[in-house]
Amino acid sequence: EIVLTQSPGTLSLSPGERATLSCRTSQSVSNSYLAWYQQKPGQAPRLLIYGASSRATGVPDRFSGSGSGTDFTLTISRLEPEDFAVYYCQQYGNSPRWTFGQGTKVEIK
Amino acid sequence: EVQLVESGGGLVQPGGSLRLSCVASVFTFSSFEMNWVRQAPGKGLEWVSYISGSGGTISYADSVRGRFTISRDNAKNSLYLQMNSLRAEDTAVYYCARERSGSSRYFFDYWGQGSLVTVSS
Numbered sequence: 001e002i003v004l005t006q007s008p009g010t011l012s013l014s015p016g017e018r019a020t021l022s023c024r025t026s027q028s029v030s031n032s033y034l035a036w037y038q039q040k041p042g043q044a045p046r047l048l049i050y051g052a053s054s055r056a057t058g059v060p061d062r063f064s065g066s067g068s069g070t071d072f073t074l075t076i077s078r079l080e081p082e083d084f085a086v087y088y089c090q091q092y093g094n095s096p097r098w099t100f101g102q103g104t105k106v107e108i109k
Numbered sequence: 110e111v112q113l114v115e116s117g118g119g120l121v122q123p124g125g126s127l128r129l130s131c132v133a134s135v136f137t138f139s140s141f142e143m144n145w146v147r148q149a150p151g152k153g154l155e156w157v158s159y160i161s162g163s164g165g166t167i168s169y170a171d172s173v174r175g176r177f178t179i180s181r182d183n184a185k186n187s188l189y190l191q192m193n194s195l196r197a198e199d200t201a202v203y204y205c206a207r208e209r210s211g212s213s214r215y216f217f218d219y220w221g222q223g224s225l226v227t228v229s230s
Contacts, residue, residue: 035216037154044204044220045154051213088154092215097168098144098156 002027002093006101012109019076021104023089028069033092036065036074039103040085048087049074076106084108111135111219113205118224125195129224131188131205139163139183142208144217145190147201147226155201158190159208173199195228202226 003026013019023034031052037045047056049065052072062077076083089101117129129145145157158179159168167179178191188205203224206217 032213033215037217039154044223045217046220047216047218050209050216056216056218090154090216092210095168096156096170097159098146100146100154100156103153 004101006104010105014109015079021074023072025070035090037088038085113221115221115224118226120227126193129190133186138186143188144206146204149201197228200228
């Protein structure tokens with residue numbers, strides 16, 4: 001089973017700052033299998049990035065994904081007030097079929 | 110706009126059963142693989158179960174295998190999760206999610222609003 005480890009657990013930043021979120025996998029995974037989601041309190045997760053670096057429809061270009069192998073990154077270039085939320089990475093695998101990281105909370109400093 | 114609407118959650122005693130439903134609209138339901146994902150209070154996301162478009166392929170997380178059963182009725186555009194032998198640790202919001210997989214794309218593109226299941230005496 002591939003384990004996804006996200007860091008940091010919490011990121012305290014101010015609007016306008018850059019956010020860098022990490023997702024490390026316990027084994028090398030195909031870029032195609034790595035996605036990122038945003039979740040706000042009381043809401044379902046929202047797809048942001050798929051294929052490690054492709055933005056989903058309607059996602060602002062301040063969100064970008066990068067990485068390969070076992071190290072993946074979600075970057076928010078300039079934080080807007082609506083970006084303060086919890087972010088999860090997700091990986092498609094064999095068994096189990098899907099795995100999520102434990103999440104990174106981006107909070108207002 | 111694609112819609113997924115869950116129902117069936119509630120309070121149940123340990124050892125009890127509950128059946129969740131997810132009704133889909135505005136897309137050809139039978140053409141899409143579907144999943145259940147849960148989130149315990151204050152915790153992260155946990156994948157629970159998968160079913161192929163035809164219903165012929167199914168998989169489960171180890172934590173629910175043997176207790177939960179996923180199914181679908183394509184004529185009714187509906188996805189189900191039968192939950193038996195419920196435990197306190199099954200308490201969570203349960204989401205249905207539409208899967209996109211293949212052609213170098215693997216993700217969940219639409220999610221329901223969630224249905225809360227509370228297991229407590």
